[in-house]
Structures are given as structure tokens and as C-alpha cells.
Amino acid sequence: MNESQALPLQSNLPNLDVSGLKSIYRQMVLIRRVEELAAKAYTQRKILGFCHLYIGQESVAVGAAAATSDDYWITAYREHGQAMAKGVSARAMMAELFGKRTGSSKGQGGSMHIYDKESKFMGGYGIVGAHVPLATGIAWAAKQRKEGRVCVCFFGDGAANQGAFFEALCLAQLYKLPVVFICENNFYAMGTPLHRQSAVTDMSLRALGVGMAREQFEGFDAEVVRDRVGAAAEFARSGQGPVLLEIITYRHRGHSMSDPAKYRPDGELDEKKKSDPLAITKERLTQDFNVSEEEIQAIHDSVEVEAQDAWDFAESSEIPDPANLYDFTYAPDGS
Amino acid sequence: MALIQIREALRQAMQEEMRRDKDIFLMGEEVAHYNGAYKVSQGMLEEFGEDRVVDTPISEGGFAGLGVGAAMAGMRPIIEFMTWNFSLVAFDQVVNSAAKIYQMSGGQYSIPIVFRGPNGTAENLGSQHSTSVDSLYAHFPGLKVVTYATAYDAKGLLKAAIRDPNPVVFLESEMTYGVKGEVPDEEYVIELGKADIKRAGKDVTLITWGKQLFNVQNAAEQLAAQGIDAEIVDLRSLRPLDHETIFNSVVKTGRCVISHEGFLYAGVGAEIAARIQEACFDVLEAPILRVANRDVPQPYATNLEQLVNPTPERIINTVRQVMER
Numbered sequence: 001m002n003e004s005q006a007l008p009l010q011s012n013l014p015n016l017d018v019s020g021l022k023s024i025y026r027q028m029v030l031i032r033r034v035e036e037l038a039a040k041a042y043t044q045r046k047i048l049g050f051c052h053l054y055i056g057q058e059s060v061a062v063g064a065a066a067a068t069s070d071d072y073w074i075t076a077y078r079e080h081g082q083a084m085a086k087g088v089s090a091r092a093m094m095a096e097l098f099g100k101r102t103g104s105s106k107g108q109g110g111s112m113h114i115y116d117k118e119s120k121f122m123g124g125y126g127i128v129g130a131h132v133p134l135a136t137g138i139a140w141a142a143k144q145r146k147e148g149r150v151c152v153c154f155f156g157d158g159a160a161n162q163g164a165f166f167e168a169l170c171l172a173q174l175y176k177l178p179v180v181f182i183c184e185n186n187f188y189a190m191g192t193p194l195h196r197q198s199a200v201t202d203m204s205l206r207a208l209g210v211g212m213a214r215e216q217f218e219g220f221d222a223e224v225v226r227d228r229v230g231a232a233a234e235f236a237r238s239g240q241g242p243v244l245l246e247i248i249t250y251r252h253r254g255h256s257m258s259d260p261a262k263y264r265p266d267g268e269l270d271e272k273k274k275s276d277p278l279a280i281t282k283e284r285l286t287q288d289f290n291v292s293e294e295e296i297q298a299i300h301d302s303v304e305v306e307a308q309d310a311w312d313f314a315e316s317s318e319i320p321d322p323a324n325l326y327d328f329t330y331a332p333d334g335s
Numbered sequence: 336m337a338l339i340q341i342r343e344a345l346r347q348a349m350q351e352e353m354r355r356d357k358d359i360f361l362m363g364e365e366v367a368h369y370n371g372a373y374k375v376s377q378g379m380l381e382e383f384g385e386d387r388v389v390d391t392p393i394s395e396g397g398f399a400g401l402g403v404g405a406a407m408a409g410m411r412p413i414i415e416f417m418t419w420n421f422s423l424v425a426f427d428q429v430v431n432s433a434a435k436i437y438q439m440s441g442g443q444y445s446i447p448i449v450f451r452g453p454n455g456t457a458e459n460l461g462s463q464h465s466t467s468v469d470s471l472y473a474h475f476p477g478l479k480v481v482t483y484a485t486a487y488d489a490k491g492l493l494k495a496a497i498r499d500p501n502p503v504v505f506l507e508s509e510m511t512y513g514v515k516g517e518v519p520d521e522e523y524v525i526e527l528g529k530a531d532i533k534r535a536g537k538d539v540t541l542i543t544w545g546k547q548l549f550n551v552q553n554a555a556e557q558l559a560a561q562g563i564d565a566e567i568v569d570l571r572s573l574r575p576l577d578h579e580t581i582f583n584s585v586v587k588t589g590r591c592v593i594s595h596e597g598f599l600y601a602g603v604g605a606e607i608a609a610r611i612q613e614a615c616f617d618v619l620e621a622p623i624l625r626v627a628n629r630d631v632p633q634p635y636a637t638n639l640e641q642l643v644n645p646t647p648e649r650i651i652n653t654v655r656q657v658m659e660r
Contacts, residue, residue, distance in 0.1 A: 072408065106441035115440035122407055123440060127431050133397050134432060137404020137412075144360075144386060144410065151404075164427070167397030174392065328438040329476045331445035331500040 011230030054081030056252035059277030063225025079124035087119025090310035129162025158189025219247035363415030416452035434477030467597030484548035486516030491525030
């Protein structure tokens with residue numbers, strides 16, 4: 001019988017210095033601010049359709065990006081934060097949400113389908129769990145071409161009930177593919193709490209059936225996420241096979257903009273906000289790295305400028321040209 | 336010219352392309368060590384090795400998705416479904432992933448992938464192994480849907496499908512893998528989206544595709560003996576559709592019968608009939624009629640199956656109705 005292999009106890013990533021940690025903090029603040037502006041734009045009907053916010057989970061994407069910046073990423077529909085952490089600019093993101101031709105997908109994708117080939121961000125997907133097999137293919141290509149890259153695949157606790165998820169785990173382990181599967185367990189599959197959607201609530205145990213290495217940890221501290229995702233990526237990169245990480249997190253908003261999240265028990269959100277990723281990293285900066293309140297404020301000020309600039313850019317950009325309607329159905333010959 | 340079986344023509348197409356381009360690989364159930372459920376990939380493992388001819392678990396949704404991901408990352412997968420019936424558990428990957436990623440990404444990621452395998456009825460396989468998926472996949476922009484009847488077309492079209500930068504649904508038939516046909520010794524590729532006139536005629540246009548061509552050819556020969564000169568248009572591609580060849584033929588004959596496997600209801604034949612009446616209404620001498628499977632899940636018993644299938648006799652009777660208007 002195959003036992004799950006153990007991950008390295010620590011990643012080989014160098015320790016974060018103050019500038020590295022400040023950069024992580026700034027990225028988390030930027031994601032939150034852009035998401036808050038997205039919420040505002042949604043209420044003004046500048047952003048339409050479905051819109052799923054990442055507020056509360058920023059440490060997962062930003063911590064993971066600090067460990068896998070040159071690797072492939074693929075994810076689901078709550079992907080604004082991940083897209084920005086991986087390299088999509090606030091401008092391109094916001095313009096896509098506004099449905100403009102300057103958006104990351106030229107207004108073809110929208111909130112759930114942000115892509116950026118340049119930063120190896122292979123997209124957000126709207127069929128829950130269905131993108132997980134795609135991650136195995138990306139890793140297949142990386143392995144065949146000896147790129148030394150892994151594919152980091154994010155999904156939620158809800159997706160871990162889908163057949164596509166299980167099939168992907170089986171294939172990845174069978175072929176020893178370099179995939180880091182990250183189950184972001186935010187405890188709700190839309191409005192259904194974890195214990196009502198899965199008999200086993202430690203989602204990392206899903207790895208045992210296929211003999212895959214696994215780990216479960218709390219992901220509110222971006223430094224911890226960086227270290228553990230780094231360890232998993234090293235494991236996968238070394239050819240030992242894929243890893244399933246379950247990262248405990250929490251979303252502060254509803255499933256989407258139209259969900260007031262009334263299904264949460266009283267007090268749960270307030271309790272979880274005590275482990276707000278931004279507060280944790282801020283405290284680390286101020287207490288362990290002697291970063292002053294003025295420096296923290298300067299980060300927030302520069303984020304405010306960048307986020308407002310993204311809004312202005314999105315608002316002033318042109319809508320897609322109807323003449324290009326048919327240009328995105330088939331790739332031209334030779335491509 | 337060489338006289339070879341269709342399975343060999345398909346194999347040659349894959350081998351020639353795989354020798355040319357190292358990014359191409361074949362993946363599916365039993366394709367490697369078993370040499371293919373229908374021996375299409377016989378010997379390919381030996382030539383290309385386990386990294387390029389890859390056995391999978393029984394996991395169509397999983398490995399179809401793996402293929403799409405690999406295509407995003409720059410490879411050119413050929414994904415074999417042991418039969419297209421099994422593709423229905425991978426339908427989401429073909430329709431929601433393969434067909435839409437180029438669009439969703441604003442043109443950043445093309446998906447050069449071929450999904451191939453046998454389609455339609457064989458003999459006595461029961462309803463779950465007898466589905467024609469033509470209309471299911473032809474429905475979606477973003478996919479190309481290609482099929483063939485002859486060894487020559489099989490090889491030339493599969494090579495074009497492998498080179499295409501888009502997802503191609505390639506429909507084969509287990510009933511005709513052993514059918515032989517002439518294939519040139521020199522390399523050739525058949526452009527996708529071009530129908531082929533398999534028989535020139537002046538009285539009525541018979542439109543068909545896939546192995547149903549053989550029933551239509553059989554009917555046309557019997558009709559010729561009765562003095563009816565039918566023209567046969569073999570579509571070869573259901574998406575894109577060769578409107579020009581279809582309309583030119585109907586304008587010439589003024590009459591049209593469409594015959595295909597699968598069901599009439601929301602079938603590809605219905606789409607073609609609609610397009611012909613939009614473009615050629617003024618020249619039509621008779622309503623366009625269709626001959627396909629009868630509207631029931633495929634029965635097992637031989638006598639019932641023959642009753643369901645679109646046989647030459649049913650085609651002849653239908654053509655006579657069209658001619659007598």
C-alpha cells in the first residue's frame with residue numbers, strides 16, 4: 001500500500017527580509033482595496049454579472065505567489081486576488097470587470113475568466129472543479145518539456161466534491177505530475193457549510209485514496225503560506241509527485257455580490273476577522289521589523305492611488321469594438 | 336498508391352505528424368500497451384515511447400481535461416475516446432474548456448487538440464454504445480467537427496485536424512476501421528471545411544457524412560438503375576460547413592435528401608435543411624427530406640436495429656418521394 005509521503009519540514013526559500021514582507025503586505029492591501037472598489041462599482045452597475053470577492057483570503061494568493069512566482073497558476077472563479085498576486089495589473093483586472101477592451105481578456109471573459117499568458121496565469125474557471133484536470137495537463141507539458149515549473153491549482157472546499165477533482169488527483173499521482181493542488185477551505189460552498197457538504201471535513205484527506213502527499217494548515221499568515229507552498233512546490237518540482245494542500249481560510253463577504261451571507265452563525269464573521277491576514281502581517285511588520293505607522297500609512301496611500309487609477313483607467317477605457325465580435329471563436333491558422 | 340485499411344490510414348496520419356512535431360502525443364484508454372481497442376495505434380508505443388503514447392485510467396473527464404491543459408501550455412494532444420459514447424462524461428471538458436478558452440482568454444490561449452474515436456452505431460451494441468454525437472458537438476462555436484468515410488479522407492483530414500490550432504472533434508467508426516481504400520504514397524493534407532462530391536449527378540442532391548456515405552452510395556447506384564441520377568455531397572466537416580458546395584449542388588438539382596446517423600430531432604440535417612431553404616428557396620422543386628435513425632434509443636435485437644438504421648432502402652424510398660413531387 002502506498003503511504004502519503006511527507007513534505008519537507010521547511011521550504012528552502014530564503015527568509016523574508018523587511019522589504020519582502022512589505023511587498024507582500026502591499027500586495028494584500030492592494031487586492032483588498034481593488035476588491036472593495038469592485039464591490040462599489042458593482043452596486044453602481046459598472047460591473048455586471050457574477051462577482052465573487054476574495055476579501056479575507058488575500059494571504060493565500062499572495063503567500064503562494066511569493067513561493068511560485070515563475071510557475072503556472074490556474075484557479076476557479078473567485079480569482080481576482082490570485083490574478084493580481086500572480087502579476088495581472090490592477091488596471092487590466094478592473095478594466096476586464098468593467099467589460100472594456102483594455103481588460104485582461106479584452107472584455108471577453110469578465111470577473112470569472114481573468115487570464116494573463118505573460119505571468120503564466122492560466123485562467124479563472126466557472127464550472128466548479130472542472131479546471132482541476134487542466135492543471136494536470138499544464139503540469140504534463142511542464143514535465144515533458146523539462147521546464148522545472150510546477151502548476152499551482154487553486155479551488156475551494158466545494159470543488160473537492162466534484163468528480164473532475166478526484167479524476168485529476170488520480171491522474172496527477174499516477175503520472176507523478178508536478179502539481180500543487182491548493183484547496184482553499186473557506187468553509188462555505190456557496191451557502192452550504194462544510195459539514196453539510198462533506199462527511200470528512202479535513203479536505204486534505206482526499207489525497208490519501210490516491211497515495212498523494214498532503215498537508216493542512218491555517219493560511220491567515222502570508223509568511224506561513226509562502227513557506228508551506230514553497231515546501232510543496234519543491235517537493236513537486238523535484239519529481240516526487242503532486243501535493244494536496246488544504247489551506248484554512250475565510251471569506252469576509254458572501255459567495256457573490258448578490259449574497260448577504262445570512263447563513264453564517266451569529267458572531268462567526270467577527271470572530272474570523274480577528275485573524276484578518278492584513279492585520280497579522282501588519283503586526284509582524286510593526287512589531288518584529290520595526291516598521292513605523294507612517295511607513296504603513298505610506299503603503300496604504302500608494303495603494304489608494306493605484307486602485308483609484310485602476311478605476312479611472314477602467315472607466316475611461318473604450319468598450320470592445322463590435323467589429324471584433326467573431327475574432328475570438330477560432331484561432332487563426334498557423335497559431 | 337497503396338491499398339490500406341482505414342485504421343492504418345489514421346495511424347499513418349498520427350505517425351507522420353508525430354515524427355514532424357515532438358509536441359504531439361496520443362493519450363487514451365488502451366492506446367499504448369494494448370495497441371488500441373481497435374488497433375488504430377498498433378505499434379505506436381514502440382516507435383514513440385511511453386511519454387508520447389500514453390495509457391490512461393478509465394477517466395475520460397480527467398484525461399480530456401489533461402489534454403486541454405497540455406494544449407494551453409503549448410503541446411498538441413490527440414485524445415482518443417474508446418468510443419464517443421464515453422465522451423459524454425467528458426462533455427464539460429470539450430464544451431466548456433476546449434471550445435471556450437480561446438474566447439474566454441481574449442485570444443491568449445489557443446487549444447490545438449484533437450479528440451478522436453468511433454462514433455455512431457455499430458452492430459448489436461445496445462443503446463449506450465450506439466450514440467451519434469455529431470449534433471451535440473456541432474452545436475458549439477469554438478469546436479470543429481470532422482468526419483470521413485474513406486481511407487483517403489481519413490488520413491488527409493486527421494493530419495489537418497492535428498495541425499489545426501483549434502479543438503477538433505474527429506468522428507470515426509469501428510465498423511469501417513477494416514475497410515480498405517487507396518492512399519497516395521506522397522504526403523497530403525485535406526483542408527478542413529471542404530465537402531467532397533463523391534458522385535456527380537443532375538436529378539437530386541444527397542447530402543451525407545461519415546460511414547453513412549456507404550448507404551447513400553448503395554442507394555445512388557440502385558437509383559441510377561431506376562433512371563435517377565443522384566449527386567452525393569460528402570460533407571467531411573460539420574463545422575465549419577461548406578455552404579458553397581451544398582448550395583451549388585442544390586441549385587443544380589433542385590431537389591435534396593439529407594441522410595445521416597443519429598436522430599432527426601435537432602440533428603445536423605435539420606440545420607442544413609434550414610440553411611438550404613434560406614439560400615435556395617426559389618430553386619427547390621420539392622421539400623427537403625431527411626433519413627436518419629428512427630426516434631428511439633438503439634435496440635439490441637438485429638431485426639429491430641435494422642428497422643431503426645437509415646438503410647439504402649429507406650433512402651431510395653425517400654428520394655422517390657422527392658422526385659415524384
